Amino acid sequence: MPKETFFNLPEEKQERVIEAAIEEFATYPFHKARITAIADNAGIAKGSFYQYFKDKKDLYKYIIELTVEKKLTYINQEMMANREKYSFFQILREVYLSGIRFAEENPRLIPIGFMLINDKKLYHEIFGEYKDLSSDFFQQLLIQGKVKGDLDPAIDPVLVSKMLTSISYSLGDLIYEDGKLDMNDMEIIDQMLHFIENGIKKRE
């Protein structure tokens, strides 16, 4: 958590620091990211940085916190609050759709998330013992979906939740290194959902 002094700063200056930090952490993994570069790009003295933050990790955690917060704003809150009203696939569509919107509008935040996921030590330091928040979320959805009768009763929620999680990561990746797919978001989502619902086997 930043020090009080940071929040006392004019918003424009806070913004510059945050932007510079996002740029640096999106480009380099935590250990390679440099405070010097962040201070330079934000147009502040290196010493000032330490007026605002305890250390590099302090800033990093703050950026992650902002990222998670922002990500949440992309999800349809009404739908999440009334999950029982919607089918599993409706909810899944919304989750992916929000993911794609988030990735498109905040492309620099995607690599930051990726790099964090890969640094297990740092990840646990930030999120505690939760092994995988995303996977837990999908697991719960799957269990509810089974109860509702939307889903094949034979599937294992733990395993399938992990698969859905990876698939959703790949979604972020797709958008991130774009120019890859000649499809608009809806098409991508539709294809992914089709895959998840029906698999890829040819049917007669």
Add this chain to the structure above:
Amino acid sequence: MPKETFFNLPEEKQERVIEAAIEEFATYPFHKARITAIADNAGIAKGSFYQYFKDKKDLYKYIIELTVEKKLTYINQEMMANREKYSFFQILREVYLSGIRFAEENPRLIPIGFMLINDKKLYHEIFGEYKDLSSDFFQQLLIQGKVKGDLDPAIDPVLVSKMLTSISYSLGDLIYEDGKLDMNDMEIIDQMLHFIENGIKKRE
């Protein structure tokens, strides 16, 4: 590529160096990994290290090379050479199965691969312009599978190949942080293939 002196070493000593390197690179991303630690754990002097390798990257590339080589030995060569004889799903099963065997027998190599995938710069430095070898492979399989008539003609090979790639990464992850799933390898593979073939929608 290591210097000649490295290959002149008694095999046992080479082995110690490689083991120490794997341990270090499995624990820390490239930039955080320390030559000093590797030398210490291998029981050689730091100076000796530079008799064997040009620099840290030289060693790292070598470890990656060994990893790729080893990975290939896990794949059923006969099947790969005669792909046309097998159905898409037979081949996919073999690919995943080999992945799981590899991960189980070489757990330390998995995090090394993960960390490399995440360091795009390093990745490209090592593998050249190929954006994603794994994805290209799946894409080719999918195209062939469509021709053979194994697959839903509506699927998009580019997108689906990316999804299959993520799923196979998650497979490595699953094995790597085990104790997670109450299933043996076969069950995992079966469930994954079932997901890929049929999706998760309830059918009458």
Add this chain to the structure above:
DNA sequence: TTACAATATGACTAGAGATTCATATGAATA
């Protein structure tokens, strides 16, 4: 045994980057 080549060693150098700190600045207040 001596001379030469290859290898081993670890103290040393160089550089990078995080963090500290003494000092400067400037705004607010008495």
Add this chain to the structure above:
DNA sequence: TATTCATATGAATCTCTAGTCATATTGTAA
């Protein structure tokens, strides 16, 4: 204006590690 307090600054310090190098050791062949 003088004093205080918060913030700004960048030189200095501290730590860490990659990579070098002069020297020692070992092996080999004449």
